[in-house]
Amino acid sequence: MIKVLVVDDEPQIARALRINLAAHGYEVTTAADGAQALRAAAAVVPDLVVLDLGLPDMDGSEVIEGLRGWSKAPILVLSGRAASAEKIAALDAGADDYVTKPFDIGELLARVRAATRRSGPGSDSPVTAIGPVTVDLAAREVRKDGDEVRLTPTEWQLLEVLLRNPGKLVSQRELLHRVWGPNYDRETNYLRQYMAQLRRKLEADPARPVHLLTEPGMGYRFRP
């Protein structure tokens, strides 16, 4: 979870930011003045700081420099002042972005995304496990006992539809539409053909499938 520190002395703005950020999956901490902000930053080690200038106790640049002393987390500055000199001062002090109030919350969230995208490029690959087989949909890679298994394009499409609906029954009609196109409704022989192929490549015992199941008369189901 991405940790965000919100620093604002106006309770309603701080609250609005907290709610919006939390709703988008961020872990939010708030601080109402500069001293609190520096303490909180040291405690939670945020991945990003949203900092309102014009705090009661410190100058904005001081807070930025205090943070920059030990943290490289992006700092997104909020301010009521639109003067260029203010922006330049804040940016050169170490801020990464500067947004003037009133601001659009959607835009702010987009800027938060842009800032966190840079610092945390976590290249994760969601891997699905099917018994002794692992399927990496993003990388388009299948491994069975560590060895690479090659799937044809049609096999991939069919497998992908099933894997994206784990546990759910997918009707033959839907499978045909997704893989072959909307004009294919009754070519169930295609499904028989390719499901057999997939089971041969993925199931431990293709004759007795455990994960790629047939629901007679209805469709197919992937059981994790």
Added chain:
Amino acid sequence: MIKVLVVDDEPQIARALRINLAAHGYEVTTAADGAQALRAAAAVVPDLVVLDLGLPDMDGSEVIEGLRGWSKAPILVLSGRAASAEKIAALDAGADDYVTKPFDIGELLARVRAATRRSGPGSDSPVTAIGPVTVDLAAREVRKDGDEVRLTPTEWQLLEVLLRNPGKLVSQRELLHRVWGPNYDRETNYLRQYMAQLRRKLEADPARPVHLLTEPGMGYRFRP
């Protein structure tokens, strides 16, 4: 010297940016449309891109995506449109900052400083090893058994996209988009041509590639 690519179709703005950036010690390249921009980016490998939306030939997002395909250089978007939706779209497409025209040149320079500050110190020299070949993407240098290997610009772009997604399959569609532009969808003969060229230059046995693999009907994959 920090290299900046300025993309703007209005000559006076491009000129003003060039002069101001050059005066502050940046090495400036300019481009007047999206296609030029992508070409120039491939040629000079900029450290930062200043991109005006509303180019004559391409949508701004397309240019951003085209750049993001292989470059992590910060993208600073200029635009006359102040609507939040525009900003959000650009930022989510991969832009790092969004400034609305008319803009203060001092502020723009501060934002440029902020953007380059981030990426500057963190830039490493990722050398990828492909069997007997080493590829330095940042320095644009390939060595095979110690000897330098020359790659054409197109070969570089193609290789770079693949190397930036190690182990992952990259669809031919995506390769075409990132190297030739969004209007290329079915020119798979280009890919065949250039993949063969790359294999001839990089693989020990070009007829039996070990690292630059073909996934028939889908795309290509770089295996480290």
Added chain:
DNA sequence: TTCGGCCGTCAAGAACGCGTCAAAGGTGTC
């Protein structure tokens, strides 16, 4: 029990995609 529907399997020809070679544009350099 018999019948029809549905599924798994096998085996063909057709169609497609890839690697390769060759050559024609296009661009910048000397």
Added chain:
DNA sequence: GACACCTTTGACGCGTTCTTGACGGCCGAA
């Protein structure tokens, strides 16, 4: 203007994949 280099295009052979048809087994319904 000639040259070299890079990019774009076209065409061919070959292996793989897709499509199509047919057969037999299983199961529920008549």
